[in-house]
Amino acid sequence: MDRWILDRVENGFAVMETPQHTFMSFPLTAFSGETAREGGVYEKRGDGTFQLLAEETENRKKSLYASQEKIFHKP
Numbered sequence: 495m496d497r498w499i500l501d502r503v504e505n506g507f508a509v510m511e512t513p514q515h516t517f518m519s520f521p522l523t524a525f526s527g528e529t530a531r532e533g534g535v536y537e538k539r540g541d542g543t544f545q546l547l548a549e550e551t552e553n554r555k556k557s558l559y560a561s562q563e564k565i566f567h568k569p
Contacts, residue, residue: 498536498544510536520544
């Protein structure tokens, strides 16, 4: 299953980082009623919409926070 990261929202479009680490824009309507969350991890469905993967989003958030702690709060 491919994972897409929502990088940012601008002018009614979600700028997504693709599984190949390039960027593509999609209209916010592709989030089928969900709130598009910057930094969120999504699965792209066959119908072109995106489904938030809440557990993976939380794991990514924790991993990024731990990396920041290592960089900025060295003992």
